[in-house]
Amino acid sequence: MADLSVQIHDLHLKNPVTTASGTFAYGEEFIDFIDVNKLGGIFVKGLTLENREGNPYPRMAETSSGMLNSVGLQNKGIDHFVNVIYPRIKHFDTHIIPNVNGFTIEDYVKVTEKLNELEDIKAIELNISCPNVKEGGMAFGIKRTSAVAATTAVRKACKKTLIVKLSPNVTDIADMARAVVDAGADAVSLVNTFLGMAIDAGKRKPVLATVTGGLSGPAIKPIALRMVWEVYKAVSVPVIGIGGIMNATDAIEFMLAGATAIQVGTANFIDPRVSVQIVDGINDYLEKNNFTSVHQLIGALET
Amino acid sequence: MADLSVQIHDLHLKNPVTTASGTFAYGEEFIDFIDVNKLGGIFVKGLTLENREGNPYPRMAETSSGMLNSVGLQNKGIDHFVNVIYPRIKHFDTHIIPNVNGFTIEDYVKVTEKLNELEDIKAIELNISCPNVKEGGMAFGIKRTSAVAATTAVRKACKKTLIVKLSPNVTDIADMARAVVDAGADAVSLVNTFLGMAIDAGKRKPVLATVTGGLSGPAIKPIALRMVWEVYKAVSVPVIGIGGIMNATDAIEFMLAGATAIQVGTANFIDPRVSVQIVDGINDYLEKNNFTSVHQLIGALET
Amino acid sequence: MKRIEDFTVIGHHWLNYENFLIELEAPEELPDIRAGNFAEVLLKNSPGTFLRRPFSIFEVDKEKNSLTFYIKVIGKGTRYLGKLRKGEKLNIIYPLGNAFSNPYHDKVLMVGGGSGIAPFVLLGRQLREKGIRMTFLFGGREKDNILMTERFEEFGKVFVTTEDGSVGEKGLVTQHSILAKRPLEYGMIYTCGPDPMMKAIAHIAKQHQIPCEVSLENTMACGIGACLCCIVETNTGNKCVCTDGPVFNVNDLTWQT
Amino acid sequence: MKRIEDFTVIGHHWLNYENFLIELEAPEELPDIRAGNFAEVLLKNSPGTFLRRPFSIFEVDKEKNSLTFYIKVIGKGTRYLGKLRKGEKLNIIYPLGNAFSNPYHDKVLMVGGGSGIAPFVLLGRQLREKGIRMTFLFGGREKDNILMTERFEEFGKVFVTTEDGSVGEKGLVTQHSILAKRPLEYGMIYTCGPDPMMKAIAHIAKQHQIPCEVSLENTMACGIGACLCCIVETNTGNKCVCTDGPVFNVNDLTWQT
Numbered sequence A, B: 001m002a003d004l005s006v007q008i009h010d011l012h013l014k015n016p017v018t019t020a021s022g023t024f025a026y027g028e029e030f031i032d033f034i035d036v037n038k039l040g041g042i043f044v045k046g047l048t049l050e051n052r053e054g055n056p057y058p059r060m061a062e063t064s065s066g067m068l069n070s071v072g073l074q075n076k077g078i079d080h081f082v083n084v085i086y087p088r089i090k091h092f093d094t095h096i097i098p099n100v101n102g103f104t105i106e107d108y109v110k111v112t113e114k115l116n117e118l119e120d121i122k123a124i125e126l127n128i129s130c131p132n133v134k135e136g137g138m139a140f141g142i143k144r145t146s147a148v149a150a151t152t153a154v155r156k157a158c159k160k161t162l163i164v165k166l167s168p169n170v171t172d173i174a175d176m177a178r179a180v181v182d183a184g185a186d187a188v189s190l191v192n193t194f195l196g197m198a199i200d201a202g203k204r205k206p207v208l209a210t211v212t213g214g215l216s217g218p219a220i221k222p223i224a225l226r227m228v229w230e231v232y233k234a235v236s237v238p239v240i241g242i243g244g245i246m247n248a249t250d251a252i253e254f255m256l257a258g259a260t261a262i263q264v265g266t267a268n269f270i271d272p273r274v275s276v277q278i279v280d281g282i283n284d285y286l287e288k289n290n291f292t293s294v295h296q297l298i299g300a301l302e303t
Numbered sequence C, D: 001m002k003r004i005e006d007f008t009v010i011g012h013h014w015l016n017y018e019n020f021l022i023e024l025e026a027p028e029e030l031p032d033i034r035a036g037n038f039a040e041v042l043l044k045n046s047p048g049t050f051l052r053r054p055f056s057i058f059e060v061d062k063e064k065n066s067l068t069f070y071i072k073v074i075g076k077g078t079r080y081l082g083k084l085r086k087g088e089k090l091n092i093i094y095p096l097g098n099a100f101s102n103p104y105h106d107k108v109l110m111v112g113g114g115s116g117i118a119p120f121v122l123l124g125r126q127l128r129e130k131g132i133r134m135t136f137l138f139g140g141r142e143k144d145n146i147l148m149t150e151r152f153e154e155f156g157k158v159f160v161t162t163e164d165g166s167v168g169e170k171g172l173v174t175q176h177s178i179l180a181k182r183p184l185e186y187g188m189i190y191t192c193g194p195d196p197m198m199k200a201i202a203h204i205a206k207q208h209q210i211p212c213e214v215s216l217e218n219t220m221a222c223g224i225g226a227c228l229c230c231i232v233e234t235n236t237g238n239k240c241v242c243t244d245g246p247v248f249n250v251n252d253l254t255w256q257t
């Protein structure tokens, strides 16, 4: 067994494989299929200050090697998480990392403060990149000034490791990464979904009720991989790679491009066992190539 | 037979189906397979002022529902086009639309001027979005000021219908479209390829010699479609839709989102007959739905 | 407990040009399956599809340790399933979703259209054990859409409508003469099929104050409550069709019926 | 003239665990095909592949109106082709590329590795008609990589090397004793296989001033000269392997041999 453990600032992960926010619910939905304690971490479904019903149905469209979603941060609000969900999942022997959302900077800060109180939470992911809400979300993440403002405010409020999740819908993701790191991010995760759209040619209508949605899945992998590589070269904090990871080979590609850890998203829908299979697959790769530690992969791309 | 003809400023196309630059060479490569005269137009391979050998091999990587290329504008230069290729293809009973590239604004202007002399050329496509060259190309297309500068200069030099091809690698494509239209573009075409990357996990090396390349094919369709829709709402000039169009249904989706015409790119590699099949497919759709003109589709999405 | 397992195709039977039955043998002893439960099927070798596809469990054969699905060809995924041969493997997540509830008294009506009749064989068997009397009403555009009525005759009387009158009464299910009887005496109406049909039936049920359960077929990405894509609006907020459903009491839905 | 046609699989034969022959019947009378020509095969129902795949034409049977390909399993696409059954259709663009040229005098050597031997059956037949004497030298890692030597014995003598010595001489093709003869008397050396092998052979050819043609297997997106992805550097600039090649005289390439 190779050493798979990695460090994201103060957060020690037993392995680099985590699950992406919004694709793994609160982890409980997967215990019939896998031992979630084998994961490096679980980024749980996006939280907001108040209860949110999210966007109307239909919220999903299948695309070539991908899918669009317009869930729109449906969740029961931070208090429900703190009082009901957290007690239920805190015993997991893996890191639970809440995904923090807001429509104003105040929202972000308030959610962050409530999470400070939770002992078993060691890190939070600040989501300034959700494309499925009209205000807040991606609107913060595609402008340098607002991305910096949100990060600065949350940094001040946050007593945990702060991971900022970047939107890929920008001209210069490296610049964005630099900006949030300068504003206090301990790590960055990328990418969130790409803003996309699907049309039903027969009905001459959009497939999604909200017209546009977020594209995820293997379709976006080449772009996500490029962005991770650019960000890896631009910042000195750990990078968490996300985007179309379907198997261990994909995960290894992201690590070679510079990711210290990775998140498995849409792939959980295709096979709920895949995240744990990726842990095993990375270990197999390391052993086959006579590497003793997963660190030997991080940024090891020969260019 | 429904009326398929569309107008892109002064350019009258017999139907909205054209082929994308760099995926159809100069059209001659396809005459064994189809009657190219049935097309609305042919956007020929990107031209530069001087002969260019392009980037080193390997230049191609297959990805999920797409491909990366890093051809890098290999071509024999504008004079070769004017003297050798143009005479060979000008008799085609379809519009030949050169794709104009440069590394400086001067380059763009010079190429444009040489094309002014060619009687059978009614329009040019200004490519400020090639991701595969170090200078020029996409560097122009992702910054508002340089996009405007290039368009303004070429507009001044150009006696033909001027189509500006936009890069999708930007935060706000509608803003970019508005900028180039204000600077004199008669139409916009989008999207060019997305900057992406592929890694060979076994060799721990990039697949492409240039590390990054341009992503095309159905993988990008949802994003391209969204961008066409955003641009259609933002500008009053015709929009030419591009990105992962594989069949008539895809083409119709782009037209519903606001495209007056479309370009078929990577699909030509999968089936060299596809462009003409799309012409027929659009006609079938119109007849089946009792439309008399393809104009009834343009921007007809019910949202 | 949900399972993920590789099943083997042991039967494949086309009913007509667009509907087929596919029987799959389980690798382990089947768990209990209730009427309304569905499965998420992975289309591993199907080009052009990406996500799993949900299908109601049509039939359970404990002896053969098999599940049967009744599938209508809609697009790429169902077309692929239609071409499978015996011996091929299919990865399946099951049993998913909730189940139909027992009726408030001993006479029930089940209204189905298209592949919406799929859950009614299991439901019929379940209710027969409880001694419930059942009536079935199936509708379709034409004769070709009315299939397997004989499968239901063992449970109760089967009525049919077609829009073109090619079999049964002419018209929509909602216009069938059995629904014109006054009083309409059913302890429950169960319905599954196209949305407009279900809504019209729900409307009739409401008028007659008959409890009504619908089985929804919302598009799903995961089927296990992880993505929140499949929601339906209820009086207590959005609910997941895959975990809180697919069966809902229409009174809980915000449907304008 | 290039064609695009739907062929039918009429033969499929595994040579060992990773190599197979697949025979395809043409829908129309076959055109003339020259040694070196290749085809671009559409993998329509293969999940996970997107572009066509290029393969050399291994055999042409005018009577059966069929083409045969000799394929080594490399990844998804070739694995899919390995599973096809008789009767299935494959869309093919062919004949593509240039051809081997005739030798300057009547004795030639063909050096192949792996699936690189594919074009040599047609070349053998072509040269036999011209009365050329041929020698074949095939190399591989082990016995399992040396296949179908008997197919070539009708054209000339066949020599073999394997890295582990399990068949033929032990070592690389370049170390085979027939290449140690002085003077090396061939009017032409033809080679196709892994890049390092071709480069080493080209080096030997150069030393002995023997003309040498290589058949390249660059990755291709279109195969018809439309994408410019498949280029190789030549003394007169980048050339497309799919249209200017796949056969090149090594003297035209900028290879450091």
Ligand SMILES: Cc1cc2nc3c(=O)[nH]c(=O)nc-3n(C[C@H](O)[C@H](O)[C@H](O)COP(=O)(O)OP(=O)(O)OC[C@H]3O[C@@H](n4cnc5c(N)ncnc54)[C@H](O)[C@@H]3O)c2cc1C
Binding pocket: A062, A200, C038, C049, C053, C054, C055, C056, C057, C069, C070, C071, C072, C073, C074, C075, C076, C077, C078, C079, C115, C116, C118, C119, C216, C217, C218, C219, C220, C246
């Ligand atoms: C809980 C549940 C149980 C089901 N049980 C059955 C069953 O027993 N038998 C059966 O034949 N079908 C059943 N369905 C429907 C079945 O899942 C779809 O027909 C199938 O997924 C279509 O896949 P496809 O790849 O063939 O079509 P696609 O290519 O995915 O779709 C073709 C077209 O149909 C539309 N479409 C596809 N699925 C749906 C949907 N669920 N709602 C609205 N529009 C849709 C798509 O948007 C597209 O326009 C059930 C669905 C659910 C959610």
Ligand SMILES: Cc1cc2nc3c(=O)[nH]c(=O)nc-3n(C[C@H](O)[C@H](O)[C@H](O)COP(=O)(O)OP(=O)(O)OC[C@H]3O[C@@H](n4cnc5c(N)ncnc54)[C@H](O)[C@@H]3O)c2cc1C
Binding pocket: B062, B200, D038, D049, D053, D054, D055, D056, D057, D069, D070, D071, D072, D073, D074, D075, D076, D077, D078, D079, D115, D116, D118, D119, D216, D217, D218, D219, D220, D246
């Ligand atoms: C003109 C020409 C003639 C050919 N003739 C034959 C033949 O007769 N028989 C035969 O078996 N093969 C032949 N090949 C090679 C064949 O095209 C590839 O093996 C095939 O495309 C691999 O497809 P795949 O989907 O199985 O592998 P993929 O899944 O596409 O690739 C698997 C791995 O192999 C690499 N790879 C794939 N193709 C190539 C390549 N051409 N060069 C370098 N790396 C590659 C990929 O990058 C990847 O890492 C020929 C190639 C060319 C260009």
Ligand SMILES: Cc1cc2nc3c(=O)[nH]c(=O)nc-3n(C[C@H](O)[C@H](O)[C@H](O)COP(=O)(O)O)c2cc1C
Binding pocket: A020, A021, A022, A023, A045, A046, A047, A069, A071, A073, A099, A127, A130, A165, A191, A192, A193, A215, A216, A217, A218, A220, A242, A243, A244, A245, A263, A264, A265, A266, A267, C227, C228, C229
């Ligand atoms: C259905 C769905 C819901 C999502 N919800 C969230 C969310 O609440 N917060 C968030 O930061 N990202 C969310 N995402 C984005 C994913 O976490 C991930 O960044 C993205 O899907 C790309 O990774 P993938 O291609 O592996 O899925 C969601 C994605 C999907 C598909």
Ligand SMILES: Cc1cc2nc3c(=O)[nH]c(=O)nc-3n(C[C@H](O)[C@H](O)[C@H](O)COP(=O)(O)O)c2cc1C
Binding pocket: B020, B021, B022, B023, B045, B046, B047, B069, B071, B073, B099, B127, B130, B165, B191, B192, B193, B215, B216, B217, B218, B220, B242, B243, B244, B245, B263, B264, B265, B266, B267, D227, D228, D229
């Ligand atoms: C191999 C290749 C070469 C290309 N060369 C050019 C070019 O020279 N000029 C240009 O404007 N676009 C070029 N493109 C981009 C296409 O014209 C088109 O914008 C892009 O491929 C998206 O469309 P598609 O998904 O239908 O291929 C090229 C694309 C490919 C795949």
Ligand code: FES
Binding pocket: C219, C220, C221, C222, C223, C224, C225, C226, C227, C228, C229, C230, C231, C240, C241, C242, C243
């Ligand atoms: S389909 Fe994912 S939550 Fe229901």
Ligand code: FES
Binding pocket: D219, D220, D221, D222, D223, D224, D225, D226, D227, D228, D229, D230, D231, D240, D241, D242, D243
């Ligand atoms: S493969 Fe496209 S030009 Fe050769």
